Amino acid sequence: MLSKYTTSTAFLEALQEAGVSYIFANLGSDHPAMIESLAEARKKNIKLPEVIICPHEMVALSAANGYAQVTGKPQAVVVHVECGTQNLGGAVHNAAKGRVPVLIFAGASPYTQEGEQAGSRNEFIHWIQDVSDQRGIVRGYTKYDNEIRSGKNVKQIVHRALQFAQSAPKGPVYLMGPREVMEEETEPVSINTELWQPIAPAALPPQGVHDIVEDLVKAEKPLIITSYLGRNPDAVKGLLQLSERLSIPVIESVPNYMNFPADHPMHCGYQWNTPEQNELLGAADFVLVLDSDVPWIPLKNKPSEDCTIYYIDADPLKQQMPLWYIPSKRFFAADSHIALQQLNEFLRHTALDEKAIVKRRATISNIHYEQRAEWRKHEQYREDRITPEYLTACVREIVDENTIIMNEGISNYETIYKHIQAKRPGSIIGSGGGSLGWNGGAAIGAKLSSKDKTVISLTGDGSYLFSVPSSVHWVARKYDAPFLTIIYNNRGWKSPKLSTLGVHPNGIANETNQFWVDFDPPADLAKIAEAAGGAFAQTVKKPSELKEALQNAIHAVKEGRSAVLDVYLPAINSANESRSTMLDVQFSSI
Template identity: 85%
Template sequence: MLSKYTASTAFLEALQEAGVSYIFANLGSDHPAMIESLAEARKENIKLPEVIICPHEMVALSAANGYAQITGKPQAVVVHVECGTQNLGGAIHNAAKGRVPVLIFAGSSPYTQEGELTGSRNEFIHWIQDVADQRGIIRGYTKYDNEIRSGKNVKQLVHRALQFAQSEPKGPVYLMGPREVMEEETKPVSINTDLWEPIAPMALPPQGIHDILNDLIKAEKPLIITSYLGRNSEAVKELVQFSETFSIPVIESVPNYMNFPSNHPMHCGYQWNSPEQNEMLRNADFVLVLDSDVPWIPLVNKPSDNCIVYYIDTDPLKQQMPLWYIPSKRFFRADAHIALQQLNESLKHKVLDERAISMRHDIISKIHHQLRTEWNENEQYREDIISPEYLTACVREIVDENTIIMNEGISNYETIYKHIQANRPGSIVGSGGGSLGWNGGAAIGAKLASKDQTVISLTGDGSYLFSLPSTVHWMARKYDSPFLTIIYNNRGWKSPKLSTLGVHPNGIANQTNQFWVDMDPHADLAKIAEAAGGAFAQTVKKPSELKGTLKNAIDAVKEGRAAVLDVYLPAINSAKEEQSSIQAVQLSST
């Protein structure tokens, strides 16, 4: 027992009771009581979550995000009042849109100023940081927010917040507490954590199972589309079984997990922002969408009007997306793993047309192999440039069964999925959101979650800079969490250029080549990590140097040192890049 038991002590104990391993913290003037409790706990050898010092809050939340994506277990992020809350930046968007459970705690300015209570205002900043609605800063991105007003029920609020965070659809939660409250002395409270479990996942109704299977059995060209089913590895096994039973092809649309093995003959590719119609989707007469926010982009790519669509999702209403609609015969709010278990079990009692299924298997397998042949042709070595396809193929050669890929390639997002060809659940992860900079902190979180695995972060040069690499690599060294970063460096922001060309293919920006995306003069990106965290740092410009440098880099990581390879792809204004942009515009116009 600590000598002084405060609301902060209760807060930390509640995190420990809930199974939180790490507190990713950027502490401030609002946290003296918490610091005291942590210090005394260390002195007395009392077990509490380990504090990870994070010089920037964006990295702190990204790290908690990455940890939870790998383990499914929420971690804690502690930030400084409303300033630290705002500094969470795009990371709170990523946690919300990626449906990642995490608990964020921020102090708030003291509410007394004449010494009425312990913790009363004694620094000028306490007036400056007193704002009208601190919780409102991120309310649009959290599932639950509340203020701790008494030390007597801190544990109940923590466990309630975590219950929200871990119940589907999962997501971030936010608690705040004034300094006086967190300093308040109180009595210990015992909590039975078995009574605070997340809400049990939902299943399909019996009639829904009947309807889906009846329509599927009649279909000649069924299709499955998914994006994040693979966050549960057991769901992947059920999806493989379901696909094999009917010989149903699977497309991964904007995936942020490995949802279906790339080498499986029913895997028929990936789609992202490609401005063309997917023929398999056009011809489908039945589509089952499983856990996907954007199964297709209706402007350029969608099923026929006669196609029957069923939607099974943890959040089929997409409650955080004001404009969203994919017309479907039925929508089901259900856990994909449970739903597929139900469907697979029901199939045991159905009579299927095995001849038609076998014929479909042959057709789909040929499409699968044709796609891989095309992808392999794009991986060919060239003397003059390093293409993103060739780079990814080289990365694939150093990946083993003990590797986790963190993908924030953005303009090369689809390329990375195609050419990494992930086959193992949990082997590749994306943010699930749209705010750049997730990659660095998430890689640290993934490494802390899986210390015996190799973590490789694939990122564009823009998203690398957004990740705050100086903070990331200082943390990687301090907390012994080395990983390999590979920068797909085209010396600019390619995505805004492609977005402009997609809307104005023959516009003035294209005619004058003015897009304001060129990062000239070019920074030595790898050296940032070397200076901040002692990382192995190398810039690769010649194709002949790539494989050898990759080997040296991965060897450094396995020896305990972070590594960054800054790989020069064709610049966004190079001839090859210009041709690629023109082709994209032509496809879009078509």
């Protein structure tokens, strides 16, 4: 046991008891007691979570996020008072919208100033950083927030917070503690962690199972849409079983996991901001939505009025989305893996029209193969430029069964999914949120969680800069977490330009080609990683150089050194990137 047992000691022990492996930390003046406890634990060889120093809080939370996305196990992030909390930035949004469990702890300014207690104010910043509602900074994004007020129940508070984080719908939680409280000496408390498990996942009601199957087997043109079912690999198996048994096509809408193998004949593509009507969706007489926030965008692409829709999700009300509605026959708050088990079991005892199923299988398979043939046409090598489709196809050649891809391609999200053609659960992951910069820290978290895996981060140049690459690559080198970054570099923010053209296709911005989104003159992005983390760095501008550069970069990573390839695509303001071409990229219909 440590010689001085404080609230901070108990807090760290609680994390260890809960199975937390890493504390991604940006420490400050509010953490002396924690630093003392960690130092003594190391000196006495007492096991506590390993501290990963993160020079920027966005990287810290993104790393915890990536680790939890790969493993399902929440990690801890420790930041400095309200300043560090605010510096978490959009990473809190990503964890919330991606439903990723993580525990965030921030200190708080001392509440005494005349030495009344250990930890009393002794630095000028203790007055400056004292705010009226520190927890309110993140309250709109966290499932639970609380202040630690005593060492006597700190373990209960930590385990309760983690219980919230890991119960569906999962998400981040936030604790804070003033310096005096964290310095307070206290008595050790023993906790039975079995009594603090997350809430058991929910199942469909029996009548719900009956109703879904009854309508499903009557349907002539059923369809399944999902976005993040693949966060649980077992759910993918259940979806495969259901799709194969009834020959139901599957569409992935704004996916952030591999939800259904891309090479399966029932896989019928992806959709993002599609403004044209998807033919399968428009023709469907039954749609089962499994784990999806945005199964379609109803402005121009939606099911028919007489289509029967069922919605299964951990949060079918989307309680943190003020404007959201998808008219459905029934909504069910249920775990998709359990729900699929129930549906598949019920189908075993249900009479089916086998001839109709065989006929539908042939029809959907033809759609699948024709779609893939069309996609392959866009992968052709060109002498004059590197297209995102060709780049992704070349990346596919270096991907093996032991690779995890982190996708933050933004305007190339759909291109990456189409041309990577992921087949294994867990092989491709997106943030699930909308705040850019997740890619770098998340790649570190993924690598720390799976040290035997090769991690490849695919990112736009804008999202690369948002990731704070100087901090990312310093952390990656210090903690032996090498990964490959490939920058889809169009020298600007392409997505705002696409958004403007989507609303004003013939507007003045298009006429004058003035969107205020270009990054000219471009920075030497790969050199940032080389300077900060000793990464292998190369800028690729010629198609003839691409494949060799990819081989050299992946070799460097497998030898233990991070690598960054800055690959030049047509610039957002180039003649090759016409308005029609850009709209085709964003709005390609499946």
